[in-house]
Amino acid sequence: MKPFFRSVRWRLLLWYALILLALITGLCLLAFRLASDDRTSQIDREIRSFQSTFFRSLFASQPLPDKNELPSLDEIRQRLRNPGDVSAFPPELHALFEDGGGGTFLACWDSDGSRLFISANAPDDLVPPRQAGDGSTQYVERDHRREHHRVNPSGMSSIIGRDISAEQSELRNFALLLALGGAAVWTAGLGGGWWLAGRALKPIDTIGRTASRIAAGNLDERIELARTDNELDQLGGVLNETFDRLAAAIERQKRFTADASHELRTPVTIILSETQRGLKREREPDQYREILANCRSAAERMRALVESLLVLARQDLPASGTDPVPCDLAEIAGGVADLLQPLADEHSIAIHRELSPAFLHGDPHSLAMVVQNLLSNAIVHPPSGSKVLLKTTVTGASVILEVRDNGPGIPSEHLPRLFDRFYRADTARGQASGHTGLGLAIAKTIVENHGGKIEVESATGTTFRVILPRG
Amino acid sequence: MRLLVIEDDPLLRHSLCEGLREELYAVDSAADGHEGLLKALATGYDGIVLDGMLPGLDGWELLRRLRHEKPTPVLMLTARDAVPDRIRGLDAGADDYLTKPFDFDELLARLRALIRRSSGRGSNLLEIEGVEIDTAARTVRREGEAIPLTPREYALVEYLALHRGSVVSRTELYDHLFDESDDTLSNLLDVHVSNIRKKLGPSFISTRRGHGYSIE
Secondary structure, eight states: OHHHHHSHHHHHHHHHHHHHHHHHHHHHHHHHHHHHHHHHHHHHHHHHHHHHHHHHHHHHHSOOSSTTSOOOHHHHHHHHHOOOOGGGSOGGGGGGGSTTOOSEEEEEEOTTSOEEEEOTTSOTTOOOOOSOOSSOEEEEEETTEEEEEEEOTTSOEEEEEEEOHHHHHHHHHHHHHHHHHHHHHHHHHHHHHHHHHHHHHHHHHHHHHHHHHHHTTOTTOOOOOOSSOOHHHHHHHHHHHHHHHHHHHHHHHHHHHHHHHHHHHHHHHHHHHHHHHHHHSOOOHHHHHHHHHHHHHHHHHHHHHHHHHHHHHHHHSTTOSSOOEEEEHHHHHHHHHHHHHHHHHHTTOEEEEEEOOOEEEEOHHHHHHHHHHHHHHHHHSSOTTOEEEEEEEEETTEEEEEEEEOSSOOOGGGGGGTTSTTOOSOTTTGGGGTOOSOHHHHHHHHHHHTTOEEEEEEESEEEEEEEEEOO | OEEEEEOSOHHHHHHHHHHHHHTTOEEEEESSHHHHHHHHHHSOOSEEEEESSOSSSOHHHHHHHHHHHOOOOEEEEESOOOHHHHHHHHHHTOSEEEESSOOHHHHHHHHHHHHHHHTTOSOSEEEETTEEEETTTTEEEETTEEEOOOHHHHHHHHHHHHTTTSOBOHHHHHHHHSOTTOOOOTTHHHHHHHHHHHHHOTTSSEEETTTEEEOO
């Protein structure tokens, strides 16, 4: 059950339930309070009007001599002790003089505590109220009765009250009704909240399902967007973009792996085929020598390929190589040219150097690899007797390395894909010349890791230009 | 049996050609798709070993174009072992498929099977008038006794036996027994035939003057 309650839907519902409960309870309490206050003030009004009716009736049967004069205390005492002809009283007062009757009761005491008037329907446990004699009314509620207690400054005291059990039970019923109604509203609210939470979370659920299908390998699938541009759509859009980039990266990786395995298969095939052929029968030493030489060429090709793959793999790592150090591209290029001089001599290629100091921050070893790849291409591909220009310059904020040959150039259809991994413009020479098809891809990766770019122009002769930020 | 090897990698091409020649095949080679297609269309090869990834014209396209003209048995070699590539090759008209790196003996066995199927037989053994030819072991026995034949003689016997009952012209024999680098004198064929008759009996091969040879 634990994970069940951990779900966002349940949590939302829980909070919603708590808030709704507090709101409904507050509302019910308020309603109850208002109703109860209303009822109490109505009762009080009734009691007060009963009191005035009683006193009016008391003096109505035997009117005072002077109508405008207030009756004296003694007069009042006297009237209370002897109310006179009760039958002349209005019918609502009749209960006062009937034993055991309900309704409003009335009791008056003199200042010495002696009884002036106790109505017949008054409960037996009434005692004169004790309080400050300032003529104010105190409201007392006990034993289902509401009583008005009052002590006059003269010391006369009175209690007027009535049984309110009917009202109380009515209030209780009202409270029960409120509670039931509140509970019903709360339950309905919970249902609505559950539905709303589900509805709000449904797109997230859909996104989650789609994402897990994509994670399971179905890379072509994408999250469906409702085109409403709400938060969830934006999230879906961001996720879709991420999936696009991931799918492209995986596709590139797949193609690279397929290409790499393809490139490795051919030399392995040669070694297998040559050794099996060689072992089939006894041969002359010359034939064995030839077979071994073929195997060695294939193995050397594999070594070059494996080394190039390792370089690429290292360059592909986000934090590859060493920290950049200040170095001079001219010095690096000069060093590589010295190293490749024997190869140039072999192909009768003249390397012409125009190296002016070009300082930058970078990894000298990787940069040397770039120069070596570009320069050895320029030595191997053009016909013998060609010239190669190796040049470094500084322009503005950039350091530029140029390798230019005056060979026949590269057909323009090859140029866009020239830096692709395993792309070979010179297919006729193929692998046999020891080229892995990775040299330019490696150069491009290294240059880009240094924050620069590499360009190629080819018309009559080919120019490779590496532009790096100046250090 | 004359084969064509179309493979762009020079080392592998050399290795395949040498290996197949040592197995008594006459072998021509082509380094790219266009050259391969030209040769395949020009000569009636008994089988073609075709690499998938070729410069110029790739193996699948070459196969498609070849199939418009000829039903020559084709064994495709490729470094791509993904199922769609294999399906594509077979659908384009390849008769068999082998993934690099392959076992050379398997390549030989598959080639034999390919040639056998294309001549409409089910077995490697041919039996003609008490002479038993095993095309897998490349041996000939007469009444249980092994008869030593030179590679050329064996190839001649095998080719005629595979086309038993029909007259095979001298040109056809030249086409299928000698590769493009052979510069054989035309009467060499007669020398081989007469040597075979000495070993397997005078009536084993009959001559149809002006037409060619046949095994009845």
